[in-house]
Each structure stands twice: as structure tokens, then as C-alpha cells.
Amino acid sequence: MRISIITPSYNQAAYLEKTIQSIISQGYDDLEYILIDGGSNDGSLEIIEKYKEHFAFWVSEKDEGQSHAINKGFKHATGDIITWINSDDQLMPNALHQIAAEFEKDTNKEIFVAHGKTILFGENMQDKEFGASKTNFLERSLAGLPFPQPSSFFRKELINNYGNLKQEFHFGMDYEFFVPVFLNEKSIYIDNIFSKYLYHNESKSLTQQSGFARDYAKVFSKILRSFEKSKNPNHQEVVKKTISKFRELNFYTESNDSDDIFEINNSFTEQQLHLAFCYNLLNQLIFYYEAIETTNKQEQAQSWKQVKKITSYLVKNEADFVAQNPEVKQVYQRSKFLNPMLMGFLRKVKKVL
Numbered sequence: 452m453r454i455s456i457i458t459p460s461y462n463q464a465a466y467l468e469k470t471i472q473s474i475i476s477q478g479y480d481d482l483e484y485i486l487i488d489g490g491s492n493d494g495s496l497e498i499i500e501k502y503k504e505h506f507a508f509w510v511s512e513k514d515e516g517q518s519h520a521i522n523k524g525f526k527h528a529t530g531d532i533i534t535w536i537n538s539d540d541q542l543m544p545n546a547l548h549q550i551a552a553e554f555e556k557d558t559n560k561e562i563f564v565a566h567g568k569t570i571l572f573g574e575n576m577q578d579k580e581f582g583a584s585k586t587n588f589l590e591r592s593l594a595g596l597p598f599p600q601p602s603s604f605f606r607k608e609l610i611n612n613y614g615n616l617k618q619e620f621h622f623g624m625d626y627e628f629f630v631p632v633f634l635n636e637k638s639i640y641i642d643n644i645f646s647k648y649l650y651h652n653e654s655k656s657l658t659q660q661s662g663f664a665r666d667y668a669k670v671f672s673k674i675l676r677s678f679e680k681s682k683n684p685n686h687q688e689v690v691k692k693t694i695s696k697f698r699e700l701n702f703y704t705e706s707n708d709s710d711d712i713f714e715i716n717n718s719f720t721e722q723q724l725h726l727a728f729c730y731n732l733l734n735q736l737i738f739y740y741e742a743i744e745t746t747n748k749q750e751q752a753q754s755w756k757q758v759k760k761i762t763s764y765l766v767k768n769e770a771d772f773v774a775q776n777p778e779v780k781q782v783y784q785r786s787k788f789l790n791p792m793l794m795g796f797l798r799k800v801k802k803v804l
Contacts, residue, residue, distance in 0.1 A: 452531050452532060452554060453483055453529065453531050454481065454551060455507075455524075455530030455533045456533075456536055456542075457486075457487065457524030457528065457535040457536075458471070458474070458484075458485070458486045458487070458536050459520035459524065459535060459538065461488065461491055461495075462492065463491070463493075463538035464491065464493045464497075464498060466538055467538045468502075469541055470538050471505070473541035473542045475505045477542060478545075479548060479551070483507045483528065483529060486509040486510075487520040487523050488509070488510065488511035488512075489511075489520055490514075491511065496511055508527045510523070516618065517624070518618045518620065518621070518624045521535050521616055528607070531606065531607060532550065532551070532554055532605065532607070533606075533610070534604045536601055536646070539649045540601045540647060540649055541647040542601075542646055543644050543647065546643075546646065549641070549643055550645070553565050553639065553641055554606075557639075560606065560608070562606075563605055563608065563637060563638060564603055564604070564606075564609070564632050564639070565638070565639050565640075566598040566602055567603075567643045567645045568580055568602060568642070568643065568644045569602045570644060570646070571648050571650060572648070573650035581599055581648070582599065582602070582640070584597070588640075591727075592632075593633060594671065594728075594730030595667055595734040596623075596629060601646035603629075605629075605632075609628075609632065613631040616628050621666070622663040622665075622666040623669070626667060626670050627666075627670045627673070630670065630713055631713055633717070634713050634715045634716070635714055635716045660738040660739065660742035660754075661739060661750060661754050663738045664734075664735040664738035664757070667731060667735055667738070668702040668703075668704065668731070668735060671731040672702070672703050673704075673706070674727075675693055675697065675703070676694075677713040677714075678690045678719075678724065681715050685718075685720070689724050689725055690724065693724065693725065693728045697728070700732075702735070726772070729769055729772045732761050733772075733776060735757070735761060736757075736761040736762065736779065739754040739757040740758050740782060743758070758786055762783035762786055765783075
């Protein structure tokens, strides 16, 4: 079983070599490793040249961003199973053998995605194990990316049937990419650690949290439009109400493109769709709450405004959900008494301590 791994990279010389080493040291015979560099000028090319015999294909040229780079890699990927590993992340030893074994069990090819756990690591933080929550997994899957992307592997049919990454999503492209799986196909959780996910000062996951929140709102808007146009009578009432609420919160994104929807073949209840709406708000809340640590005062103030809006809505309208997620009420109480600058400072102090 061939596995294709794509590494998109741009000026990541400080981390790139460890990423490459973690992949080529897997000892997996049928590995197809593809590296797409965006025209780096920081010493990355010297590292790439050092390991070039390990690449089935590599190129260094200007691109249009991470999604574009990964899509370029998809064009060259011939593997049965595919993933991308960013140039600051790493695979754990023996990960590919474990993944191949799981997909080989699926003789009917019903499983489109297999995902496991990752280790979050970085300076001034303790290593933390992270994986998909087993509680309300499907609802969380419609609300955001429920698992760590570096620990997810998918059949090539996902690309063939549903398309590449959408380049208009600079932050939530992986969320949008995997949504069709949960609307139409099957996935499997594997209780193993497959990757290490690096947090550092230049990481998008740390520096551009509000961008993730906005993309998550756009993707969920697309999901709602898809259910609205599915004409399934079980969906219509709750979808109309949810779209109305999303509009009132100024999170709903309109689209004039009638084809800008997802195919839906799996069945969902009204309760599942409503819970997905709540989880999407929770995801946005987390992103905006993280964003208040920014030094950009305008963005900080805007993020704090969104934090107050989301927590206020959830506390006043979704008591059962808040009871299951008590951190929402904690943030709501803080938002009434603290300003964004002080809250951002306290969050930074807490992380250091």
C-alpha cells in the first residue's frame, strides 16, 4: 500500500530538517515523499538538496500559499493513502506502518479517513497529548476540525470524489476539506500517537487565531446552506432557525454560487445540527479568546468584542450546552469585569507560570 506524504514549506529552515528526518526514517518501503517549497531564501534549499534523493518529487517556486502548495503536491501523489505534514511538524516512529495496517483491514474501502493523536510541543509549554474527543464526535466534526491534521491519513478517493483544498480558506482549509467525509463517508479513530505538532512564535496556530475563527464561520455557513438546499424535511426547520441565529450574530456568510454547497448523503437529527451550531460557536470563542494575546490593539479589541458576544449568547440561550462546557461561563464572567489588554496580559502570565 503506497502512502504519499506532502510537505509544504516556505522559509522554515529552522524546523524543516527535523520534519524530513521524521518522515524518511519511517522505514516504510512504499513511501512517496513530495516536498513543495514556496521559493524559500532562508537556507531551506540547502536542506532540501541534502535530502533530495528521498523525494519522489520536489520543487522550489513561488506559490499562492499553503493550500496551493499542498494542492500542487496532490497532483503528483500516486499513493493509496495521502496526508500532508507541515514543515514544522513531525511524524512519530512507526506511524506509517500502523496506518497502513489499519487501512489494509478495511478490505471494502469504506473508511475514508483514519486519525489518531498528536503531541503538542514548543518552548515554554509542557508537552500535551491531543486527539479527537469521543463525546459528540460527529457534531464536533461538522463544527470544526475534530482531530489533529498531522495525525490524519485519507484515501486518495477523498480528493477524487470531493476535490482539493479550497484556496480561499487560508486557515480553515483542513476543516473544509474533511467536512465531506462526515457528511457522506466513514472515518475511524486509532488510539495511537502519530505526530508531533510544534507551537512556535511564527506558527499560524498562534499568531492568526482570529483568521481561524472567521474561516470556521464561513465553512459552517456553507454547511448550513448545504442542509438548506438538501430539501430533507428533517432538516429544514432547525436549519432555518440556525441560519437566522448565525445571521443575528453576524457570522453567516452568504453565497450567490448555487454550487457552493456540500453533498449530503448521511442522516442527521435536528439535535445533532443544533449541537454542531453550538460547537462551532465554541470553536470561534476559543480562537477569539486566544487572539486577545496579540499586540495589535485593534485586533485585540475586536476579538474581545466577539468573545463577549459569543459567551453572552451561549449563556443566555444554551444553558444545557454551557453546563457541559463550564469554561464558557467562566469566560463570560471575566468578560464583564476585565478589559482585553488586562485579560491578554493575564493569559500570557498564566502560560509562563
